[in-house]
Amino acid sequence: RKEVEQDPGPFNVPEGATVAFNCTYSNSASQSFFWYRQDCRKEPKLLMSVYSSGNEDGRFTAQLNRASQYISLLIRDSKLSDSATYLCVLGGSSASKIIFGSGTRLSIRP
Amino acid sequence: NAGVTQTPKFQVLKTGQSMTLQCAQDMNHEYMSWYRQDPGMGLRLIHYSVGAGITDQGEVPNGYNVSRSTTEDFPLRLLSAAPSQTSVYFCASSYSVQGTEAFFGQGTRLTVV
Numbered sequence: 001r002k003e004v005e006q007d008p009g010p011f012n013v014p015e016g017a018t019v020a021f022n023c024t025y026s027n028s029a030s031q032s033f034f035w036y037r038q039d040c041r042k043e044p045k046l047l048m049s050v051y052s053s054g055n056e057d058g059r060f061t062a063q064l065n066r067a068s069q070y071i072s073l074l075i076r077d078s079k080l081s082d083s084a085t086y087l088c089v090l091g092g093s094s095a096s097k098i099i100f101g102s103g104t105r106l107s108i109r110p
Numbered sequence: 111n112a113g114v115t116q117t118p119k120f121q122v123l124k125t126g127q128s129m130t131l132q133c134a135q136d137m138n139h140e141y142m143s144w145y146r147q148d149p150g151m152g153l154r155l156i157h158y159s160v161g162a163g164i165t166d167q168g169e170v171p172n173g174y175n176v177s178r179s180t181t182e183d184f185p186l187r188l189l190s191a192a193p194s195q196t197s198v199y200f201c202a203s204s205y206s207v208q209g210t211e212a213f214f215g216q217g218t219r220l221t222v223v
Contacts, residue, residue: 043214044212044214045214046211087152091210096207097158100152
């Protein structure tokens, strides 16, 4: 089983829509969780950290469900500029390495 | 603050040639790693290091060597380039494995002909 699994998409949604992604992980010892964004032909960049209590940053909401071992990202009122690949990232497990999911592609259409 | 610097940005190699991709960070980060990303695919971990003098293999280490003689530098060496190594290579660093942001270099686009 992969350490991190994401639906690759692509998700193709109209501008203004709400879209949600999930990411499941297999190692219950994982201690830190993040969402990264990667634009075409660019390096990944941190979008937001994911806290146990859930956290929000403007139109973006991230949640962690330790019991079911998944994290989620919700994007409200999507913009054309949200088109990108979203990567879930895990750190701090016994594996001693940062683990990246393969990403979910999102395309926002006018 | 330079962050993570990768060189070169672009490289074309002939099959069988060797070369070193450079990665340097000036943030005193302990954790550094190398990934390759093929078109339309996710990041695949090649090698990583949790501190100077310590390296370990990732998911796809064959054909690559690394060393970590200093905290700042983490070069990736291609021993004998093959067309299958054509990819975009990213170096990343973070303060630690746990709970901190990873910073990426801008990538090296490598073509092996």
